[in-house]
Amino acid sequence: MDEKFFNINQRFQELRLLVSENDLNLATRRLMDFASDFEIDRRLRNQIVFLRAKYNKNANKEENTKQEENDQLLRELLELLDSLEADILLRNAPKTDREKTFEQAKDDYWRSQYLIYDNEDQVLAFEGKNLYKNYPSVGFSLANIHLKLRLGEMTGIVGENGNGKTTMLRIAAGDLKIHEGTLRYPAFQVPDGDWYKIKQQIAFIPQHLKSWKGFLKDNLHFAAANHGIFGSANEEIVEFVLHRLGLTRYAECTWNEISSGYKLRFELAKALVWQPKLLILDEPLANLDINTKLLFLQDMRLLANSARNPMAILLSSQQLYEIESVVDNILFLKNGEPIYNGKVKDFEKNRNFNTFEIAGDFDRATLSQALIGLKDFTITDTGQAFLVEVNREVSADMLLKMLLTTPYKLSYFRDISQSTRKLFY
Numbered sequence: 001m002d003e004k005f006f007n008i009n010q011r012f013q014e015l016r017l018l019v020s021e022n023d024l025n026l027a028t029r030r031l032m033d034f035a036s037d038f039e040i041d042r043r044l045r046n047q048i049v050f051l052r053a054k055y056n057k058n059a060n061k062e063e064n065t066k067q068e069e070n071d072q073l074l075r076e077l078l079e080l081l082d083s084l085e086a087d088i089l090l091r092n093a094p095k096t097d098r099e100k101t102f103e104q105a106k107d108d109y110w111r112s113q114y115l116i117y118d119n120e121d122q123v124l125a126f127e128g129k130n131l132y133k134n135y136p137s138v139g140f141s142l143a144n145i146h147l148k149l150r151l152g153e154m155t156g157i158v159g160e161n162g163n164g165k166t167t168m169l170r171i172a173a174g175d176l177k178i179h180e181g182t183l184r185y186p187a188f189q190v191p192d193g194d195w196y197k198i199k200q201q202i203a204f205i206p207q208h209l210k211s212w213k214g215f216l217k218d219n220l221h222f223a224a225a226n227h228g229i230f231g232s233a234n235e236e237i238v239e240f241v242l243h244r245l246g247l248t249r250y251a252e253c254t255w256n257e258i259s260s261g262y263k264l265r266f267e268l269a270k271a272l273v274w275q276p277k278l279l280i281l282d283e284p285l286a287n288l289d290i291n292t293k294l295l296f297l298q299d300m301r302l303l304a305n306s307a308r309n310p311m312a313i314l315l316s317s318q319q320l321y322e323i324e325s326v327v328d329n330i331l332f333l334k335n336g337e338p339i340y341n342g343k344v345k346d347f348e349k350n351r352n353f354n355t356f357e358i359a360g361d362f363d364r365a366t367l368s369q370a371l372i373g374l375k376d377f378t379i380t381d382t383g384q385a386f387l388v389e390v391n392r393e394v395s396a397d398m399l400l401k402m403l404l405t406t407p408y409k410l411s412y413f414r415d416i417s418q419s420t421r422k423l424f425y
Contacts, residue, residue: 012085019077024070027077028052029302032244034084037307041087047080049243056248121186123151125278125312126172132180133167142167142336149278151187152310154300156323158420159333165316166207166282168333172314173204173280187277187312200227203271207283209263216258216266217242217251220273227274241269245299261292272303281315285322293319297326320421321414332420340420348418354392355422356399359385359412370406380425385412387425392417 011034018027028051034040035048051073058069131145142164149155149172157165170176171183174195183192190197212219220238229237242251245265250258258266264284271279285293304313317323324330324344332340340347358367364381367388371377374394380387390399396415403410416422 008088012081015081019074019081022070022074024055024073024077026298028055029244029299031077031080032240033302033306036240036244036309038088040084044080044084044087048084049240051076051080052243053248056243056246059246060249120150124184124186125149125151125188126314127184127186128172128181130181131168131171131178131183133171133176133178140164140336142171142333144337145181145331146338146341147172147331149312149314151277151312152304152306153329154304154313154315154327155329155331156327157314157316157331157333158318158320158323160424161318163333164336165333167336168331169204169280169282169314169316172278173202174199175204185278201277203276203279205264205267205271205279205281205284207286209267211255213255215252215254216247219266220269223270224273229274237273241272245269245272260287261289261296264288264296268299275309275311277311279311279313281313283316283318285317285319293322297322301326321419324419330420332423334423339423344420345418347420348422351417352392353389354394354396354399354415354417356388356390356396357382357385357412357414357416357421358388358403358410360403360408360410362406362408366408370403370408373402382425 015027015030015034018030028048031048032052035045054069054073058066058073061069126147126149128145128147131142131147133142135141140162145168147155147168157168159165167176171178174183185192185198185201188198188201190201217238220241221234224234224237242248245268247262247265247269250262250266255263264287284296288296300313300315304311315323315327327344329342330340330344330347331338360367362370364379364386367386368379371379371388371390374390377388377390380389388399396413400410400413403413
């Protein structure tokens with residue numbers, strides 16, 4: 001795994017760009033990530049939390065009032081960034097010899113703040129070798145699984161229903177006993193087989209969430225206390241996570257008063273208050289609208305990448321395109337066995353063909369006639385769209401331009417040349 005070393009100037013450039021683009025939602029979230037990742041002045045940390053809470057409270061106000069509030073928030077964010085940068089680079093930089101440049105001193109300080117890993121065991125939150133789980137009563141087996149989950153990485157398990165996704169999640173979570181193979185959690189730094197201590201570092205969020213009683217905020221305090229966080233530390237982490245995940249307005253709400261998307265965010269908040277090393281989610285996108293999905297996945301990516309408390313994230317989903325856009329690795333299961341297990345970027349890297357999904361007001365014969373100018377191509381009717389395979393020299397732009405010159409209406413076009421979507425066919 002690459003060193004967890006982020007250039008401090010890049011982080012500030014990111015924050016200033018978000019503020020300049022008036023993206024207050026992401027800017028305030030990334031500021032909170034900054035406060036979580038680094039040692040900063042408590043006064044500035046409290047101000048960051050306050051500004052995020054202020055943004056959350058503005059969200060449902062009338063447009064005119066919200067605009068005025070956000071304009072003021074924008075000015076406060078700019079002032080805060082100046083104060084934050086000055087405080088971190090000047091107050092925290094170590095005393096050095098005069099011969100040492102300020103840039104070198106700054107580099108030394110920030111390098112000391114990050115997690116630097118010396119070997120793979122320090123980043124392996126989970127390693128499963130030769131995993132086998134058999135269900136003889138239904139004639140199903142999960143077999144030949146080799147899986148590594150690293151801190152700072154996201155891994156997606158995909159495939160049709162009934163192919164072993166949830167079984168694999170529950171094995172990694174320590175909820176199912178395997179019949180063959182070995183399980184390790186080296187980054188947890190606890191003895192193998194000590195399941196009590198292992199499971200204390202794993203958060204599992206099931207597809208069907210259990211209802212809870214009382215107020216949302218009180219449940220977060222209870223979750224933190226269950227992991228040994230009490231007093232002012234409990235108060236501080238709950239407030240921080242509430243605002244970071246946009247739950248400010250729902251702190252005093254009950255289960256029946258919040259939507260499915262915020263119930264999921266509550267489950268995530270309940271895990272983040274005690275900072276697990278491995279986060280496992282079963283079909284988290286199933287009941288979310290498109291905007292909520294994108295926001296949730298963005299947060300998953302940002303939280304996994306935390307410099308101070310990186311997590312390994314394992315999630316299953318049938319929302320393949322959304323998952324592939326954020327995860328590092330894909331495990332594609334079919335009939336309980338992997339048909340792809342590796343980096344997303346490496347799938348079909350050395351392919352000879354490009355593959356596209358196409359739909360419109362044409363039949364197979366008409367589409368074939370429209371592509372007659374291509375040397376080699378195949379068309380497969382999937383029932384919902386046509387799967388067109390062409391030589392790799394034919395790009396998406398080339399094929400799309402060719403189709404747009406026809407009199408037929410094109411309603412759907414997607415390049416799946418490097419998507420595991422191909423494995424469904």
